[in-house]
Amino acid sequence: MEKLVSLAKRRGYFFQSSEIYGGIQGVYDFGPLGVALRNNIKRAWWRTMVELRDDVVGIDAGIIMNPRVWEASGHVQNFTDPLVECKKCHQRFRADQVSGPRHQEDGGEFTEARQFNLMFKTFIGPLENSSTQVYLRPETAQGIFVNFANVLNSTRMRPPFGIAQIGKAFRNEITPGNSIFRMREFEQMELEFFVPPADEMTWLDYWKNQRLSWYQSLGIRPERLRLRAHGKDELAHYARGAFDVEYEFPFGWSELEGIAARGDYDLAAHQRASGKDLSYFDDIKRERYLPHVVEPSAGVDRTMLTLLIDAYHEEEVRGEQRVVLKLDRSVAPILVAVLPLSRKEPLTQLAQQVEHQLRPYFRTEYDDTQSIGKRYRRQDEIGTPFAVTVDFESVNDHAATIRSRDDMTQVRVPLASLKDALAERLATEG
Numbered sequence: 001m002e003k004l005v006s007l008a009k010r011r012g013y014f015f016q017s018s019e020i021y022g023g024i025q026g027v028y029d030f031g032p033l034g035v036a037l038r039n040n041i042k043r044a045w046w047r048t049m050v051e052l053r054d055d056v057v058g059i060d061a062g063i064i065m066n067p068r069v070w071e072a073s074g075h076v077q078n079f080t081d082p083l084v085e086c087k088k089c090h091q092r093f094r095a096d097q098v099s100g101p102r103h104q105e106d107g108g109e110f111t112e113a114r115q116f117n118l119m120f121k122t123f124i125g126p127l128e129n130s131s132t133q134v135y136l137r138p139e140t141a142q143g144i145f146v147n148f149a150n151v152l153n154s155t156r157m158r159p160p161f162g163i164a165q166i167g168k169a170f171r172n173e174i175t176p177g178n179s180i181f182r183m184r185e186f187e188q189m190e191l192e193f194f195v196p197p198a199d200e201m202t203w204l205d206y207w208k209n210q211r212l213s214w215y216q217s218l219g220i221r222p223e224r225l226r227l228r229a230h231g232k233d234e235l236a237h238y239a240r241g242a243f244d245v246e247y248e249f250p251f252g253w254s255e256l257e258g259i260a261a262r263g264d265y266d267l268a269a270h271q272r273a274s275g276k277d278l279s280y281f282d283d284i285k286r287e288r289y290l291p292h293v294v295e296p297s298a299g300v301d302r303t304m305l306t307l308l309i310d311a312y313h314e315e316e317v318r319g320e321q322r323v324v325l326k327l328d329r330s331v332a333p334i335l336v337a338v339l340p341l342s343r344k345e346p347l348t349q350l351a352q353q354v355e356h357q358l359r360p361y362f363r364t365e366y367d368d369t370q371s372i373g374k375r376y377r378r379q380d381e382i383g384t385p386f387a388v389t390v391d392f393e394s395v396n397d398h399a400a401t402i403r404s405r406d407d408m409t410q411v412r413v414p415l416a417s418l419k420d421a422l423a424e425r426l427a428t429e430g
């Protein structure tokens with residue numbers, strides 16, 4: 001884990017937020033490769049969950065919502081963690097994460113646990129009082145529930161159908177940690193799938209399998225993924241059933257995504273609080289009902305961390321250690337690096353031409369700094385599946401060498417068929 005965090009910083013995947021000022025706990029900034037990886041994750045999710053289906057549509061709701069949303073959803077009352085404070089040093093901890101009645105570091109006694117609400121508060125407009133207080137959303141799901149009727153009335157969607165959303169959410173975690181695993185500002189990819197009440201468990205079963213196979217499709221090793229059913233004691237009182245997709249992180253099996261059957265809890269709560277009818281009338285069966293909901297809720301950050309951890313390999317090559325990120329081609333920030341063997345003309349000019357020709361088809365990068373060995377090492381470390389090396393011979397034979405990240409084989413390919421050769425390799429390997 002430490003090695004990965006150091007690689008992430010060294011190569012520009014993620015940094016501590018506002019690092020030059022000492023950082024801020026629970027918030028991370030994403031560098032050039034990080035944002036590319038995140039965009040690829042989000043694109044893959046949206047493609048699978050929205051574009052390739054005819055029963056899901058997307059929305060993008062505001063981060064700040066009418067505070068009544070969070071009263072109705074139960075977040076104002078119940079979205080809390082138990083908090084204790086050390087009477088000596090006044091540090092605060094989550095009660096379920098300390099052992100014993102005293103702070104181990106200084107022997108200070110802990111206060112009684114009290115409930116601490118995890119929603120960030122701010123004010124809307126120029127007045128700062130209780131009537132202008134609003135929250136940063138702690139989940140994207142409620143933006144979907146309060147728009148249920150809008151989507152129903154503005155589209156031809158009928159249950160069973162889903163509404164998907166990707167966006168930032170905020171939770172004032174008492175103890176954020178494990179790098180980007182638990183953050184105070186994070187990004188969710190959520191689907192609320194509305195179904196006839198009798199079909200809820202069938203759809204829960206369907207979505208848990210779909211979601212597990214999505215992670216496998218990103219190249220994550222199947223033996224490090226599993227589905228875990230929630231025990232009765234873990235379920236929210238309204239939930240009919242829930243599963244976690246778990247990954248075997250260096251710190252143990254942990255939740256990567258939750259899939260829950262939420263009943264009609266959310267729509268019923270908003271219908272009651274808003275006084276607006278959120279029911280659906282099935283005009284074939286002639287019945288009116290509040291749809292039940294199955295919710296697969298994924299995180300961009302946890303998916304990113306999982307992909308990086310799962311792809312991280314250390315190998316011994318001819319007596320030297322090689323660090324390589326074996327990222328799947330669907331998510332790798334760069335697919336093809338174009339490298340002139342040396343920084344001399346006419347090599348650099350030819351290599352730049354080659355990179356420009358490939359750019360419309362692949363995510364490419366041109367690099368002519370340092371020795372070729374160091375450049376290969378860098379591309380291995382950031383997970384680039386293929387490098388194209390332009391050498392002095394290329395000027396005469398109009399060919400270049402494709403080097404594969406995973407098996408380090410090299411093949412000579414005519415420049416004219418470089419694009420097709422790369423496309424074929426990306427479709428079958430990497």
Ligand SMILES: [Zn+2]
Pocket residue numbers: 086087088089090091103105106107108
């Ligand atoms: Zn203390």
